[in-house]
Amino acid sequence: xxxxxxxxxxxxxxxxxxxxxxxxxxxxxxxxxxxxxxxxxxxxxxxxxxxxxxxxxxxxxxxxxxxxxxxxxxxxxxxxxxxxxxxxxxxxxxxxxxxxxxxxxxxxxxxxxxxxxxxxxxxxxxxxxxxxxxxxxxxxxxxxxxxxxxxxxxxxxxxxxxxxxxxxxxxxxxxxxxxxxxxxxxxxxxxxxxxxxxxxxxxxxxxxxxxxxxxxxxxxxxxxxx
Amino acid sequence: xxxxxxxxxxxxxxxxxxxxxxxxxxxxxxxxxxxxxxx
Amino acid sequence: xxxxxxxxxxxxxxxxxxxxxxxxxxxxxxxxxxxxxxxxxxxxxxxxxxxxxxxxxxxxxxxxxxxxxxxxxxxxxxxxxxxxxxxxxxxxxxxxxxxxxxxxxxxxxxxxxxxxxxxxxxxxxxxxxxxxxxxxxxxxxxxxxxxxxxxxxxxxxxxxxxxxxxxxxxxxxxxxxxxxxxxxxxxxxxxxxxxxxxxxxxxxxxxxxxxxxxxxxxxxxxxx
Numbered sequence: 032x033x034x035x036x037x038x039x040x041x042x043x044x045x046x047x048x049x050x051x052x053x054x055x056x057x058x059x060x061x062x063x064x065x066x067x068x069x070x071x072x073x074x075x076x077x078x079x080x081x082x083x084x085x086x087x088x089x090x091x092x093x094x095x096x097x098x099x100x101x102x103x104x105x106x107x108x109x110x111x112x113x114x115x116x117x118x119x120x121x122x123x124x125x126x127x128x129x130x131x132x133x134x135x136x137x138x139x140x141x142x143x144x145x146x147x148x149x150x151x152x153x154x155x156x157x158x159x160x161x162x163x164x165x166x167x168x169x170x171x172x173x174x175x176x177x178x179x180x181x182x183x184x185x186x187x188x189x190x191x192x193x194x195x196x197x198x199x200x201x202x203x204x205x206x207x208x209x210x211x212x213x214x215x216x217x218x219x220x221x222x223x224x225x226x227x228x229x230x231x232x233x234x235x236x237x238x239x240x241x242x243x244x245x246x247x248x249x250x251x252x253x254x255x256x257x
Numbered sequence: 258x259x260x261x262x263x264x265x266x267x268x269x270x271x272x273x274x275x276x277x278x279x280x281x282x283x284x285x286x287x288x289x290x291x292x293x294x295x296x
Numbered sequence: 297x298x299x300x301x302x303x304x305x306x307x308x309x310x311x312x313x314x315x316x317x318x319x320x321x322x323x324x325x326x327x328x329x330x331x332x333x334x335x336x337x338x339x340x341x342x343x344x345x346x347x348x349x350x351x352x353x354x355x356x357x358x359x360x361x362x363x364x365x366x367x368x369x370x371x372x373x374x375x376x377x378x379x380x381x382x383x384x385x386x387x388x389x390x391x392x393x394x395x396x397x398x399x400x401x402x403x404x405x406x407x408x409x410x411x412x413x414x415x416x417x418x419x420x421x422x423x424x425x426x427x428x429x430x431x432x433x434x435x436x437x438x439x440x441x442x443x444x445x446x447x448x449x450x451x452x453x454x455x456x457x458x459x460x461x462x463x464x465x466x467x468x469x470x471x472x473x474x475x476x477x478x479x480x481x482x483x484x485x486x487x488x489x490x491x492x493x494x495x496x497x498x499x500x501x502x503x504x505x506x507x508x509x510x511x512x513x514x515x516x517x518x519x520x
Contacts, residue, residue, distance in 0.1 A: 180446065183442065183446070187426065187439045187442070187443075190430065190435065190439075191426070191429035191430060192429060193429060197425065197426060197429060200421070200422050200425055201422045201425075201426060201443065203418070204415050204418045204419055204422070204447075204450060204454075205446065205450055207415070207454065207457065208450075208453040208454065208456070208457045211457045211461065212457070215460075215461075231460050232460060235453070235456055235457065235460060238453075239453055242449060242453075243446075243449070246445070246446065246449060247446075250363070250442045250445060250446070253363050253438045253439075253441065253442055254438070254439065254442060257434065261327060261329055261330075261332045262330075262331065262332035262334070262398065263332065263333075264331075264332045264333055264334040264398035265332070265333040265334070267333075267334040267337065267394050267395065267397060267398045268333045268334050268336050268337055270394050271337040271340060271341070271390070271391045271394045271395065272318065272336075272337075272340065274387070274390045274391065274394070275340045275344070275387050275390075275391060276311070276314065278383060278386050278387050278390070279311065279314075279383060279387065279496065280311060282380075282383040282500065283304075283307050283308075283311065283500065283503070286500070286503050286504060286507060287304060287503070289507055290300050290304075290503070290506065290507050290510060293507065293510045293511045293514055294510065294514055
């Protein structure tokens with residue numbers, strides 16, 4: 032197994048390096064996230080609803096939309112450079128290839144989330160405090176869930192003419208369980224609730240990740256091979 | 258015992274909508290068969 | 297083509313049988329005391345849900361089998377089942393709120409049934425949209441299969457999410473529809489309706505499958 036893992040890491044590193052050089056996916060996603068946050072801020076009445084009540088939903092809607100922008104751009108850049116074809120001709124095990132793509136996409140989306148979170152704290156004046164490690168944890172769990180399915184769907188969407196429309200149409204239903212779980216856990220974290228109240232949702236998130244990462248690894252060959 | 262609610266209108270609406278959708282789809286399918294040059 | 301014709305005959309017969317269900321539902325079943333006449337929507341809504349779920353499961357199963365066996369008939373069947381599923385899904389999404397309004401006082405509620413219906417509908421639509429956007433038959437079949445499989449596995453998670461949400465946020469429910477123990481006339485009518493809707497599903501799928509065959513033959517005649 033270590034050979035596959037090494038390959039996956041190498042593939043991920045190559046993608047990340049390529050993205051760091053062009054920065055298109057990252058920048059568009061970050062700018063998008065900032066804009067979404069600004070719109071949310073102007074859309075609500077600060078006297079009617081406190082920031083803490085809205086915070087989990089706002090944060091996660093922003094994360095979800097930004098993730099889609101990032102996923103779309105990442106695969107588009109890939110297609111423009113034709114890098115995937117070269118990899119496919121080489122005898123790279125498809126599981127390692129998917130793992131590499133997944134790790135790279137996780138890095139992209141994770142970076143967008145890492146930039147968005149402080150912006151969110153700033154714009155909405157929310158005190159994360161002791162909830163920060165928990166929020167990082169649940170963010171990782173939920174992101175793994177929707178990025179794994181998102182990697183599969185962006186690979187498919189990129190072969191259609193309306194990729195920017197096809198990806199959300201396909202992906203949004205699959206983002207619902209991780210999003211619902213993440214919002215529920217985040218709101219409990221911010222309200223300083225005991226862990227017992229979050230266990231059900233955390234288990235849902237973990238189970239979703241296990242099932243869909245496995246499933247996506249298994250179907251990836253059908254997406255990239257003839 | 259409380260009165261039985263008078264909501265027959267809803268039942269009629271549902272009982273009409275259902276065959277409209279199903280027959281509509283069926284007819285649509287058959288028209289597509291004809292158009293594609295079928296039996 | 298023979299398949300299309302047989303499908304048409306079966307569908308028409310099933311629709312005629314549906315009128316038989318109407319007769320049963322309207323004159324041979326008692327009126328539910330708490331829900332009134334609106335309760336009778338149940339004889340259409342629940343079997344339609346069954347047909348939609350059947351359609352959906354078969355899309356997923358055919359997808360998995362296609363990835364294993366590469367038989368184009370599986371892909372054709374999956375596509376037919378998805379389209380027919382949209383029709384039954386539409387019936388669910390209309391009769392559901394029509395039933396909910398008089399019983400629960402609201403057109404929509406995020407309970408397990410309606411939420412799942414909505415998701416099935418989105419998944420079907422996504423599946424068909426993807427197929428429409430792909431032109432290479434092999435690619436279309438493979439990608440559809442993947443969406444079908446992933447979609448099928450999403451369903452239990454939607455169910456689980458709704459369940460978790462509701463146990464933590466109990467919603468006041470004015471009246472509970474369809475309890476497990478039904479009086480015999482209701483049960484009989486429901487079962488007959490299930491059979492009719494299943495036959496209708498089969499007929500429509502055959503017709504749609506036949507249409508696909510005809511279209512493929514016409515395409516080949518054009519290219520060849």
